[in-house]
Amino acid sequence: MLERQNKHQLKAFGLQVVVAKYDRQGVVDHANNLASKTRSNLTNFLKALGVDILTSVGTILSPQKVRYGKAGMPENVITTKDIIIVIGSVPFVPNGIEVDDKTVITSDHALKLEFIPEWMAIVGSGYIGLKFSDIHTTLGSEVTFIEALDQFMPRFDFEIGKLAQRVLINPCKIDYHTDLFESKITLVKDGKPIIIELVDAKTKETKNTLELDDATLTAIGRAPFTKGLGLENINVETPCGFVPVDDQMQITDAEGNLVPHLYCIGDANRKLMLAHAY
Structure with missing residues (x-):
């Protein structure tokens, strides 16, 4: 009986336990239902107080x-x-980054989870990037972080950053680059991959170029x-x-x-x- 209840609860979250797999649309539907329910509850609460919307x-x-x-x-x-x-x-999108909500996306669009990229580059290693890194690595994506400052998760308390890196980053073998910022991100066009031009944050010299076919998430901030x-x-x-x-x-x-x-x-x-x- 308990096992059947657990399976039913997991299914509501878009998860199946027959084998190690997930239902992408089920995960999206669960997230959308939560947001819709919260919005509806708040709307009804305001109306009950006599608020005109x-x-x-x-x-x-x-x-x-x-x-x-x-x-x-x-x-x-x-x-x-x-x-x-x-x-x-x-979402804050700096100059030089083109966003098409398909291959180069912001955190708002990433919530829709329309596909699971094999490899995702995440620009910015703060709590927004970290959250989506945790989601996508759990679902099987490889992740590369690009951080303009000199350490991973730079705006966090140092000890908290170390703990988060030990728990959420190191076990997933996530690649990350610090002291580099993206000077330009070019969308997929005519079958060509996304091009990310990386510049040294101190010298402003071009240091590297990443090419990927899947997705880039800009998570610099809001x-x-x-x-x-x-x-x-x-x-x-x-x-x-x-x-x-x-x-x-x-x-x-x-x-x-x-x-x-x-x-x-x-x-x-x-x-x-x-x-x-x-």
Whole structure:
């Protein structure tokens, strides 16, 4: 009875235990179902509290006014007591990298898991790259990391980085290069492989070129999704796209003054880019 329950539970995760194999579509479906269920639960929770949800694009006109409306549709303006910006972030893609969401992908697209590459190059060895490395090596991919700084997982505490490398990297025999950054990534075209040109981070000299037919994941980091918010309308500057806030998450303008009724939480402010770091 217990064995049957375990098999049923594993099947819900897209896993089968008859032989050592996995169901790729089952894994994707499980991830999508979790995201859909979470989204639905949050939506229902907000509606139960009396929150009106408008699916649209918004532009801030003043600390208490927002213009919204989809392209080609009439625009509307709403007035409210306070505005909280929770716009989130998008994958950061540096100059010189072409992304086609097929062979050169970001972390957002990697979640769809449309195929399992035999060999994947991951640009950036932080927690995003590490997470997808763990997934893909478990599913059978070979992984090569490319890190611009002088050590693997450079933004982690040194001891945590050593532990993660010992547990998650060394057993998988993952190849990685430090002190190198990608100056250019060219997509697969006319049957030709992906070309990754590697440059020495200190001397800026070309050091190596990687060619692969499968996939490259750019996992350098994420950038705030603040373009088009209209913050310039209220004299708020966004250095590197981030919205400046104080310890209470209230937005400050270009002169450092608090903007009344206007707040920003989540990835888009200058705090930690974590969902729970408000």
